[in-house]
Amino acid sequence: MSIAHTIRVVEVGPRDGLQNEASIVPVAARIALIRLLIDAGLKTVEAGSFVSPRWVPQMAGTDRVLAGLDPDGDVALPVLVPNLKGLEAARAAGAETVAVFAAATESFSRANLNADRATAMGRFAEVIAAAMAGGARVRGYVSCAVHCPYEGWVAPDAAADLAARLVELGCYEVSLCDTTGQGTPERAEAMISAALARVPAARLAVHFHDTGGRALDNTERAIEQGITTVDSAIAGLGGCPYSPGAAGNLATEKLVARLTALGFDTGIDLSALGRARDFIRRELGRTH
Secondary structure: OOOOEEEEEEEOOOHHHHHHHHOOOOOHHHHHHHHHHOOOOOEEEEEEEEOOOOOOOHHHHHHHHHOOOOOOOOOOOOEEEEOOOHHHHHHHOOOOOEEEEEEHHHHHHHHHOOOOOHHHHHHHHHHHHHHHHHOOOOEEEOOOOOOOOOOOEEEHHHHHHHHHHHHHHOOOOOEEEOOOOOOHHHHHHHHHHHHHOOOOOOEEOOOOOOOOOHHHHHHHHHOOOOEEEEEEEEHHHHOOOOOOOOOOEEEEEHHHHHHHHHHOOOOOOHHHHHHHHHHHHHHHHOOO
Protein backbone atom coordinates (compact mmCIF):
# COMPACT_ATOMS: atom_id res chain seq x y z
CA MET A 1 0.00 0.00 0.00
CA SER A 2 1.35 3.43 -0.94
CA ILE A 3 1.64 5.95 1.88
CA ALA A 4 0.41 9.50 1.33
CA HIS A 5 2.94 12.29 1.57
CA THR A 6 0.50 14.74 3.15
CA ILE A 7 -1.11 14.22 6.54
CA ARG A 8 -4.06 16.32 7.68
CA VAL A 9 -4.01 17.19 11.38
CA VAL A 10 -7.31 17.91 13.14
CA GLU A 11 -6.87 20.00 16.28
CA VAL A 12 -9.20 18.94 19.12
CA GLY A 13 -7.63 20.82 22.03
CA PRO A 14 -10.16 23.66 22.36
CA ARG A 15 -12.96 21.11 22.75
CA ASP A 16 -11.90 17.57 23.61
CA GLY A 17 -8.85 18.85 25.47
CA LEU A 18 -10.27 21.75 27.46
CA GLN A 19 -13.47 19.96 28.43
CA ASN A 20 -11.39 17.52 30.49
CA GLU A 21 -9.26 20.19 32.17
CA ALA A 22 -10.08 21.13 35.76
CA SER A 23 -9.68 24.84 35.01
CA ILE A 24 -12.29 26.78 33.05
CA VAL A 25 -10.60 28.84 30.35
CA PRO A 26 -12.41 32.14 29.61
CA VAL A 27 -14.07 32.63 26.25
CA ALA A 28 -11.59 35.35 25.22
CA ALA A 29 -8.67 33.02 25.86
CA ARG A 30 -10.33 30.19 23.94
CA ILE A 31 -10.79 32.52 20.98
CA ALA A 32 -7.15 33.61 21.20
CA LEU A 33 -6.00 29.97 21.32
CA ILE A 34 -8.00 29.04 18.23
CA ARG A 35 -6.62 32.05 16.36
CA LEU A 36 -3.07 30.99 17.23
CA LEU A 37 -3.79 27.46 16.01
CA ILE A 38 -5.20 28.74 12.74
CA ASP A 39 -2.20 31.05 12.35
CA ALA A 40 0.03 27.98 12.74
CA GLY A 41 -1.62 26.44 9.69
CA LEU A 42 -4.31 24.17 11.11
CA LYS A 43 -7.35 23.96 8.84
CA THR A 44 -9.72 22.06 11.15
CA VAL A 45 -10.00 23.14 14.79
CA GLU A 46 -12.71 21.90 17.15
CA ALA A 47 -14.10 25.11 18.62
CA GLY A 48 -16.25 23.74 21.45
CA SER A 49 -19.50 21.94 22.13
CA PHE A 50 -23.16 22.69 22.66
CA VAL A 51 -23.82 20.53 25.69
CA SER A 52 -25.45 21.58 28.93
CA PRO A 53 -23.08 23.78 30.95
CA ARG A 54 -24.29 21.91 34.02
CA TRP A 55 -22.51 18.81 32.71
CA VAL A 56 -19.56 20.43 30.94
CA PRO A 57 -19.02 23.94 32.35
CA GLN A 58 -15.69 24.19 30.49
CA MET A 59 -17.62 24.48 27.20
CA ALA A 60 -20.07 27.19 28.27
CA GLY A 61 -20.03 30.13 25.88
CA THR A 62 -19.18 28.19 22.72
CA ASP A 63 -21.64 30.44 20.87
CA ARG A 64 -19.52 33.44 21.88
CA VAL A 65 -16.35 31.61 20.82
CA LEU A 66 -17.76 31.16 17.33
CA ALA A 67 -18.95 34.75 17.24
CA GLY A 68 -15.42 35.91 18.04
CA LEU A 69 -13.87 34.05 15.12
CA ASP A 70 -13.87 34.95 11.44
CA PRO A 71 -11.73 32.30 9.77
CA ASP A 72 -10.97 32.01 6.09
CA GLY A 73 -13.27 29.84 4.03
CA ASP A 74 -10.83 26.93 4.04
CA VAL A 75 -10.87 26.63 7.86
CA ALA A 76 -13.48 24.40 9.55
CA LEU A 77 -14.54 24.88 13.18
CA PRO A 78 -16.50 21.76 14.19
CA VAL A 79 -18.56 21.82 17.38
CA LEU A 80 -19.87 18.79 19.24
CA VAL A 81 -23.64 18.42 19.49
CA PRO A 82 -25.24 15.68 21.63
CA ASN A 83 -28.82 16.01 20.42
CA LEU A 84 -31.26 18.06 18.35
CA LYS A 85 -31.36 20.82 20.96
CA GLY A 86 -27.58 21.13 20.78
CA LEU A 87 -27.73 21.14 16.99
CA GLU A 88 -30.31 23.94 17.02
CA ALA A 89 -28.09 26.03 19.28
CA ALA A 90 -25.02 25.31 17.14
CA ARG A 91 -26.74 26.32 13.93
CA ALA A 92 -28.11 29.47 15.56
CA ALA A 93 -24.52 30.34 16.49
CA GLY A 94 -23.43 29.95 12.87
CA ALA A 95 -21.75 26.54 13.08
CA GLU A 96 -21.23 25.02 9.63
CA THR A 97 -19.68 21.76 10.84
CA VAL A 98 -20.93 19.70 13.77
CA ALA A 99 -19.76 16.46 15.35
CA VAL A 100 -21.45 13.52 17.07
CA PHE A 101 -19.82 10.74 19.04
CA ALA A 102 -21.05 7.21 19.52
CA ALA A 103 -19.63 4.49 21.74
CA ALA A 104 -18.43 1.11 20.53
CA THR A 105 -19.53 -0.54 23.78
CA GLU A 106 -22.85 -0.70 25.59
CA SER A 107 -21.38 0.20 28.99
CA PHE A 108 -19.62 3.33 27.78
CA SER A 109 -22.72 4.45 25.92
CA ARG A 110 -24.87 4.15 29.03
CA ALA A 111 -22.28 5.84 31.25
CA ASN A 112 -21.46 8.75 28.94
CA LEU A 113 -24.55 9.20 26.78
CA ASN A 114 -27.14 8.01 29.31
CA ALA A 115 -28.61 5.74 26.66
CA ASP A 116 -28.09 2.27 25.26
CA ARG A 117 -26.32 2.06 21.90
CA ALA A 118 -29.49 1.55 19.87
CA THR A 119 -31.21 4.55 21.45
CA ALA A 120 -28.12 6.70 21.07
CA MET A 121 -27.73 5.75 17.41
CA GLY A 122 -31.36 6.66 16.75
CA ARG A 123 -30.69 10.04 18.30
CA PHE A 124 -27.57 10.55 16.18
CA ALA A 125 -29.43 9.57 13.02
CA GLU A 126 -31.91 12.38 13.70
CA VAL A 127 -29.15 14.87 14.42
CA ILE A 128 -27.16 13.95 11.30
CA ALA A 129 -30.22 14.10 9.07
CA ALA A 130 -31.31 17.47 10.48
CA ALA A 131 -27.79 18.90 10.23
CA MET A 132 -27.39 17.85 6.62
CA ALA A 133 -30.86 19.14 5.74
CA GLY A 134 -29.75 22.52 7.09
CA GLY A 135 -26.56 22.51 5.05
CA ALA A 136 -24.13 21.53 7.82
CA ARG A 137 -21.40 18.91 7.53
CA VAL A 138 -21.16 16.21 10.20
CA ARG A 139 -18.06 14.54 11.61
CA GLY A 140 -18.48 11.33 13.59
CA TYR A 141 -16.48 9.88 16.45
CA VAL A 142 -16.31 6.28 17.61
CA SER A 143 -15.22 6.26 21.24
CA CYS A 144 -13.67 3.17 22.83
CA ALA A 145 -12.63 1.89 19.40
CA VAL A 146 -9.80 -0.12 20.96
CA HIS A 147 -10.43 -0.39 24.70
CA CYS A 148 -13.30 0.35 27.07
CA PRO A 149 -12.82 1.29 30.74
CA TYR A 150 -15.78 -0.94 31.65
CA GLU A 151 -15.58 -3.87 29.21
CA GLY A 152 -11.88 -4.11 28.40
CA TRP A 153 -10.58 -4.76 24.88
CA VAL A 154 -13.08 -4.05 22.13
CA ALA A 155 -13.58 -6.37 19.16
CA PRO A 156 -12.29 -4.62 16.02
CA ASP A 157 -15.51 -5.38 14.16
CA ALA A 158 -17.55 -3.51 16.77
CA ALA A 159 -15.72 -0.26 16.03
CA ALA A 160 -15.74 -0.94 12.30
CA ASP A 161 -19.48 -1.58 12.20
CA LEU A 162 -20.19 1.65 14.06
CA ALA A 163 -17.89 3.66 11.78
CA ALA A 164 -19.63 2.23 8.72
CA ARG A 165 -23.03 3.08 10.16
CA LEU A 166 -22.02 6.69 10.81
CA VAL A 167 -20.76 7.02 7.24
CA GLU A 168 -23.99 5.52 5.92
CA LEU A 169 -25.94 8.10 7.91
CA GLY A 170 -23.99 10.90 6.24
CA CYS A 171 -20.85 11.69 8.24
CA TYR A 172 -18.16 12.99 5.89
CA GLU A 173 -15.50 11.52 8.17
CA VAL A 174 -15.34 9.26 11.20
CA SER A 175 -12.57 9.44 13.79
CA LEU A 176 -11.66 6.18 15.53
CA CYS A 177 -10.78 6.99 19.14
CA ASP A 178 -8.55 5.10 21.56
CA THR A 179 -10.40 6.76 24.42
CA THR A 180 -8.46 5.22 27.30
CA GLY A 181 -5.07 5.37 25.61
CA GLN A 182 -4.42 1.69 26.25
CA GLY A 183 -3.99 0.75 22.61
CA THR A 184 -0.86 -0.83 21.19
CA PRO A 185 0.28 -0.67 17.55
CA GLU A 186 -0.88 -4.26 17.06
CA ARG A 187 -4.35 -3.62 18.45
CA ALA A 188 -4.60 -0.33 16.60
CA GLU A 189 -3.70 -2.10 13.37
CA ALA A 190 -6.38 -4.74 13.93
CA MET A 191 -9.04 -2.09 14.61
CA ILE A 192 -8.06 0.02 11.59
CA SER A 193 -7.89 -3.01 9.28
CA ALA A 194 -11.44 -3.95 10.25
CA ALA A 195 -12.62 -0.38 9.65
CA LEU A 196 -10.88 -0.17 6.27
CA ALA A 197 -12.76 -3.26 5.16
CA ARG A 198 -15.96 -1.27 5.60
CA VAL A 199 -15.00 2.38 5.06
CA PRO A 200 -12.55 4.04 2.60
CA ALA A 201 -9.38 5.40 4.19
CA ALA A 202 -10.26 8.92 3.00
CA ARG A 203 -13.34 8.84 5.25
CA LEU A 204 -11.46 7.73 8.38
CA ALA A 205 -9.31 9.50 10.98
CA VAL A 206 -7.55 8.27 14.10
CA HIS A 207 -7.58 9.79 17.56
CA PHE A 208 -5.08 8.31 20.00
CA HIS A 209 -4.68 9.26 23.65
CA ASP A 210 -1.19 8.95 25.08
CA THR A 211 -1.95 7.39 28.46
CA GLY A 212 0.23 4.41 27.67
CA GLY A 213 2.87 6.48 25.86
CA ARG A 214 2.18 4.75 22.54
CA ALA A 215 0.11 7.37 20.68
CA LEU A 216 2.84 8.28 18.20
CA ASP A 217 3.66 4.64 17.47
CA ASN A 218 -0.05 3.88 17.00
CA THR A 219 -0.35 6.86 14.66
CA GLU A 220 2.56 5.68 12.54
CA ARG A 221 0.95 2.24 12.24
CA ALA A 222 -2.31 3.88 11.14
CA ILE A 223 -0.52 5.94 8.48
CA GLU A 224 1.21 2.81 7.21
CA GLN A 225 -2.27 1.38 6.63
CA GLY A 226 -3.32 4.39 4.57
CA ILE A 227 -4.92 6.72 7.12
CA THR A 228 -4.19 10.37 6.25
CA THR A 229 -6.09 12.28 8.97
CA VAL A 230 -4.95 12.38 12.61
CA ASP A 231 -6.53 14.11 15.62
CA SER A 232 -4.40 15.74 18.32
CA ALA A 233 -4.56 18.41 21.02
CA ILE A 234 -2.16 21.28 21.53
CA ALA A 235 -0.01 20.80 24.66
CA GLY A 236 -1.59 17.35 25.12
CA LEU A 237 -4.64 19.01 26.66
CA GLY A 238 -7.22 16.88 28.36
CA GLY A 239 -5.56 14.55 30.79
CA CYS A 240 -7.26 11.19 31.05
CA PRO A 241 -10.41 10.76 33.17
CA TYR A 242 -9.71 7.03 33.60
CA SER A 243 -6.08 7.30 34.69
CA PRO A 244 -5.57 10.25 37.07
CA GLY A 245 -2.26 11.99 36.46
CA ALA A 246 -1.68 10.22 33.16
CA ALA A 247 -1.10 11.91 29.84
CA GLY A 248 -4.22 12.37 27.74
CA ASN A 249 -4.53 13.45 24.12
CA LEU A 250 -1.63 13.12 21.73
CA ALA A 251 0.09 16.53 21.73
CA THR A 252 -0.17 18.34 18.40
CA GLU A 253 3.36 19.71 18.62
CA LYS A 254 4.76 16.21 19.20
CA LEU A 255 2.70 14.81 16.35
CA VAL A 256 3.77 17.48 13.87
CA ALA A 257 7.43 17.15 14.91
CA ARG A 258 7.31 13.38 14.36
CA LEU A 259 5.51 13.68 11.04
CA THR A 260 7.98 16.31 9.85
CA ALA A 261 10.91 14.10 10.84
CA LEU A 262 9.36 11.24 8.87
CA GLY A 263 9.09 13.44 5.78
CA PHE A 264 5.35 14.12 5.79
CA ASP A 265 3.88 17.49 4.87
CA THR A 266 1.32 18.87 7.35
CA GLY A 267 1.29 22.53 6.31
CA ILE A 268 1.80 23.46 9.98
CA ASP A 269 4.48 25.82 11.29
CA LEU A 270 6.13 24.27 14.36
CA SER A 271 7.33 27.62 15.72
CA ALA A 272 3.84 29.10 15.51
CA LEU A 273 2.46 25.94 17.06
CA GLY A 274 4.87 26.43 19.95
CA ARG A 275 3.37 29.87 20.58
CA ALA A 276 -0.09 28.33 20.84
CA ARG A 277 1.24 25.67 23.22
CA ASP A 278 2.95 28.24 25.44
CA PHE A 279 -0.16 30.44 25.47
CA ILE A 280 -2.53 27.75 26.73
CA ARG A 281 0.01 26.50 29.26
CA ARG A 282 0.16 29.97 30.75
CA GLU A 283 -3.64 30.15 30.81
CA LEU A 284 -3.77 26.89 32.71
CA GLY A 285 -0.95 27.85 35.06
CA ARG A 286 1.36 25.12 33.89
CA THR A 287 5.12 25.41 33.99
CA HIS A 288 5.86 22.30 31.90
